[in-house]
Amino acid sequence: MAVTLGDDAAGSAEIRVDEDEALDFAVRLVSIRSVDEPGVSDEHEATELVLAKMREWGWRPELVEVVPGRSNIIVDVPGGGPSGPVLAFEGHLDVVTEGDASEWSQDPFGAAIVDGRLYGRGAADMKAGVVSMLYGVRALQQAGPFPGTIRILALVDEEGMMLGAKHAVSSGALEGVAGVIICEPEGDEVCPVSKGAIRLRIDLIGQMTHAAMPERGRNALPALGRILGMLGESERDLQARYGTHPHLGTTYVTPTVVVAGTPAQMNTISPRSSLWVDIRSIPGVDHDELIARIRREAVALAAADGVVVEVTVIDNRPPVDTSVDEPVVKCLVDAHTRVTGSVPAWGGVPGTTDGTIFTRDAMVPTVVYGPGGKWIAHQVDEFVEVEAIGRYARVYATAALSFLSGAC
């Protein structure tokens, strides 16, 4: 199917996506087990496949090593038309593990097509999105010259610590970029907002002693209990203060792991205990202020027992709150409307994406919109509707042309 753009965009280009080839490429990509799990994270086969396709099209991709054996792909596709801004599309090539394959009704890496759905780990999150962005940009390029430049980022380690996104920013890949479309699956919603996330480790250091003589040591466990209570209170405070976001829900402060003592030594006061906390925030919550408050209160609560507290920030990803008036958002909404005939719903990303890192570290406006259901990611029998791959490619191409033409 073709999309014809009117004079409000650049001329009247006709965008034709090669949907059969795109689906074939998606099948090959989903067949590759590019899992991100400790010790075996390896996207290189997927990276090679994408590189080969880009080179076949005459693109000049750059392979940028992030950590040994794991490399980002960055490529500029110049429009060949008048000078203009740079628009970026982003996708990641890693997937989460398939878990217990016997729970799947399809082979997680068989890439079977059944009743119009492509099944497999990563089908939705987010190899379909990668294929749509590649074939959308290819179709736009084939439709004729366009203004400005499109930069494509196919990154590693999104499912881990987002090393690929962090490296992309620190190596300058976001420099000069006026907007980024993150092609993660969001079930046809345009998502300018994403929740923030903080991961904390809280260590309590007391002094070991016999439980028969507790006065001779410093027990970290009662302090740990008070800190758990404090975290619950801070969650209630944040929820009362910032309320509920229409697309993101509310803020959570969730203790997830406690390590303390050992059952074999139940007559001994253990010298150390540790607590891990997962915080999910909505726009408005100031992460630095929240971390400082937790640190201050934890130190004070433990000091009563002579216990020392150390708070380590493992990761700090602030919420994303891109204005709906940003051209990249407006162009995307407009393109979705033109291609599908209906106005898209607004939504929010419940987790974080590589876009979170781009907004945090490069201060570039990001919006998340891609093929596949929002809730199917990381589940068994993950799938994407085959039809969505071509449709999203057309929306991406249409949005890019409008954005680069300054039409929004």
Ligand SMILES: [Zn+2]
């Ligand atoms: Zn993803």
